[in-house]
Amino acid sequence: MAVKTFTTGEVLTAADTNTYLANAGLDYIKQVTVGSAVASVDVTSCFSATYDNYRIVYSNITPSAGQDLTVTLLAGTTPSTTGYYRGFIYVNLATSAVTGSALQNAGSFPVASVSSTSFRHAGIIELFMPFLTQYTGMWSTNYLMRTDITAPAVSGSHQVATSYDGLRITTSTGTITGGTITVYGYRKG
Secondary structure: OOOOOOOOOOOOOHHHHHHHHHOOOEEEEEEEEOOOOEOEEEEOOOOOOOOOEEEEEEEEEEEOOOEEEEEEEEEOOEEOOOOEEEEEEEEEOOOOOEEEEEEEEEOOEEEEEEOOOOOOEEEEEEEEOOOOOEEEEEEEEEOOEOOOEEOOOEEEEEEEEEOOOEEEEEEOOOOEEOOEEEEEEEOOO
């Protein structure tokens, strides 16, 4: 919907407010607080037919060790553990060498990495059409806190044509504590 321009002295009606606020970009769906010393966090019942595309923001999650975080799609509480394809280019901070990395038919999407407990996990995951019975697209960027490499963005697809209504974030090693995972839906109209 087009944006309405109001002029000085014009009355802002309830109908205008309702119409233009109802067509704003992102809708808050739910937020999950990460528990204490957990190896994974499920965010269930967050994808539906109401939205096609989603933004997941995770922040201030404390690792117990240097670790990676991965995302697995859920149908109810059942994870899909195959069909994840992902690629990214990263920079070695010591040598400035640019290198690529890819995963084919993996068990999850890697989305974040920290090299020590001095850092916190924080980032954004975009999921495209997870609720539709087709492949799901993924793009993520994170506050990559490593002393050896940096990678600003990761993209990929989950190539299993199933409807998913949630996600699981899992550690590669150790546990995570605190912080939040918030899901937003992109409005369709």
